[in-house]
Amino acid sequence: MSNNINTVRQHLLDTLADLRNRENPMEIDRARAVADVARVLVDSAKVEVDFIKASGANGSDFMQQEKTVIEGEALPDGISSITRHVLRG
Numbered sequence: 001m002s003n004n005i006n007t008v009r010q011h012l013l014d015t016l017a018d019l020r021n022r023e024n025p026m027e028i029d030r031a032r033a034v035a036d037v038a039r040v041l042v043d044s045a046k047v048e049v050d051f052i053k054a055s056g057a058n059g060s061d062f063m064q065q066e067k068t069v070i071e072g073e074a075l076p077d078g079i080s081s082i083t084r085h086v087l088r089g
């Protein structure tokens with residue numbers, strides 16, 4: 001199992017589908033537990049972003065910094081790269 005934001009989103013969408021299944025719905029307590037874990041994950045990402053802003057860091061172990069230049073597109077004067085932050089998983 002990969003641990004990235006796309007996996008989290010897919011699990012949450014699967015949980016929603018399971019809740020809506022009229023023939024075999026997911027138990028409410030289990031769905032609530034999934035939502036609680038997802039909420040903690042989102043809150044930890046918010047704390048990490050706040051830390052990066054407060055410390056002036058370029059990234060952290062949680063938010064990996066990746067520099068890329070978009071191929072085939074000219075960047076504005078004075079900009080040599082685009083920084084994209086991604087969750088490590």
